[in-house]
Amino acid sequence: MEYTQDLEGLVESFDKEAENYEHDTNTLHHKVQEYVILKNLEAELDGNKALKILDSGGGIGRYSIILAKKGYEVVLSDISEKSLEIAKRKMREEKLDFPIVCGNAEKTNFEDREFDFVMMNGGVVCYSPDAEQCFREANRILRKKGILWFDFLNTLGWSIELANVEMQTTIAGKDEYLIKMDDWDYAAKLFSIKHIEKMLQRNGFKIKKEMGLMGIMHALPLDIRYCHEYKPETLKKYMDIEYELSTRPECVGNSWACIVCAEKEAL
Numbered sequence: 001m002e003y004t005q006d007l008e009g010l011v012e013s014f015d016k017e018a019e020n021y022e023h024d025t026n027t028l029h030h031k032v033q034e035y036v037i038l039k040n041l042e043a044e045l046d047g048n049k050a051l052k053i054l055d056s057g058g059g060i061g062r063y064s065i066i067l068a069k070k071g072y073e074v075v076l077s078d079i080s081e082k083s084l085e086i087a088k089r090k091m092r093e094e095k096l097d098f099p100i101v102c103g104n105a106e107k108t109n110f111e112d113r114e115f116d117f118v119m120m121n122g123g124v125v126c127y128s129p130d131a132e133q134c135f136r137e138a139n140r141i142l143r144k145k146g147i148l149w150f151d152f153l154n155t156l157g158w159s160i161e162l163a164n165v166e167m168q169t170t171i172a173g174k175d176e177y178l179i180k181m182d183d184w185d186y187a188a189k190l191f192s193i194k195h196i197e198k199m200l201q202r203n204g205f206k207i208k209k210e211m212g213l214m215g216i217m218h219a220l221p222l223d224i225r226y227c228h229e230y231k232p233e234t235l236k237k238y239m240d241i242e243y244e245l246s247t248r249p250e251c252v253g254n255s256w257a258c259i260v261c262a263e264k265e266a267l
Contacts, residue, residue, distance in 0.1 A: 003180045003187035005129040007079070007104065013186035014059070014080035021060055021083070027226040028235060033213055035239045036246050037121055037259060038066065040211050041149060044261055045072065051116040054141070056105045056134075057124035061087030068096045075099045075115075077108065106133040113143045120150035123257070126188040135203040139264055146264045148205055151213070155190045157256035161218055193258060205262035211246045212255030 017024070025034075041063070045051065055064040055076045060083050064076040068091075078084050081102050088100055103109060105124055118138045125131040131152075138148045158179070159172035171177045175195035180187040197207060217225050217238060245251045252258055 003178045005127070005178065005187055005189070007129060009186055010127055010129070011079050014078075015082040016185060018060065018080055018082035018086055021086075023228075026228055028230045028238065029215075029217060029225045031235055032217070032238045032242050033215075033257075034062070036211075036213055036242050037151065038063065039243050040246060040259060041119065041121075042070075044147065044149065044209075045117070049073070052114070053117040053119065054110070054115045056108070056118055056120045056138070057122065057127075058119075059083045059087070059122065061090055061100070063119065063121055064098065065090060065094055065096065068098050069094065073098075075101065077101045077103045077105070079104050106130055106137055108137060108141060110141045112140055113146075114141050115146060116143055117147045117149065118142055120148075123151060123153055123188060125150055126153050126190070127186065131189065131191070132199050132203065135199055135205065139204045142264045144264065147208075148200075148262045148264065149260070151257050151259045152196060153188060153190045154212075154253075154255055154258050155192045157212075157215075157254055157258075158190050160254060161256060193253060196258075196260065200260070200262050204265050206265050207260060207262050209261040210249070210252050211259040211261075212248075212252035213257040213259065214242060214245045214251055214254070215256045216241060216245070218256065 049071050053067065053072055053074045055074055057078055058064050058076045059078050061076050064074045068074050075098065076087055084100055084102055105120060106128055118141065120134065125134050128134050155171050155174050155177055159168045162168045171190060175192045177190045178187050179190055200207060
């Protein structure tokens with residue numbers, strides 16, 4: 001089946017998901033994923049509160065709020081106004097105050113060289129119709145030696161998990177593959193690591209570090225992976241294991257999702 005991506009469909013999908021997003025991502029799988037991303041992210045930020053950070057495609061503001069509470073200067077941007085309404089409410093509840101802007105990661109209204117750090121967590125480049133334009137735009141708004149931080153769904157890692165032989169062998173060798181699971185409203189692109197690396201190089205970035213989200217719990221049944229009730233000690237075990245694996249270079253290639261930290265160079 002042929003799938004497509006477009007900005008109208010993207011907005012509709014995330015507007016529809018906004019109210020339930022907090023509940024739907026309060027699962028064992030999502031908690032582990034967010035922990036690994038955040039722990040690696042904070043290691044890269046290294047407590048530098050002088051940085052101006054853009055949380056591009058930041059949705060309901062989960063990462064923005066965590067960083068703002070720690071004293072970082074953050075701007076939150078997302079294409080879904082309904083997601084941003086929730087982010088504003090959560091920000092007020094936390095007694096925080098930082099800019100929240102409705103915008104598209106492919107083409108923002110920010111000034112040239114406005115930010116030191118641009119992050120796109122949660123597969124932003126996978127949902128964007130033009131992932132490479134996200135990189136070009138990040139380059140434009142980043143200052144010299146600025147950092148681009150994002151994650152993406154890895155073709156090889158996804159192919160390992162699929163039971164369908166034809167899909168598995170097709171996806172494994174692709175640079176890009178547009179996929180839509182039965183419970184998704186909107187399709188997402190999978191990318192190979194080499195393809196991401198080439199796109200970054202074409203758009204003025206050099207890779208500093210690559211990390212992997214192994215997802216060792218992917219062997220478990222879906223009702224366990226995505227359960228909402230779990231023992232704290234079970235969650236901690238998975239968090240600790242997944243974080244340690246994420247820092248191993250040999251684990252990146254097989255990961256179902258990869259995290260990339262890249263530095264802006266002159267084009």
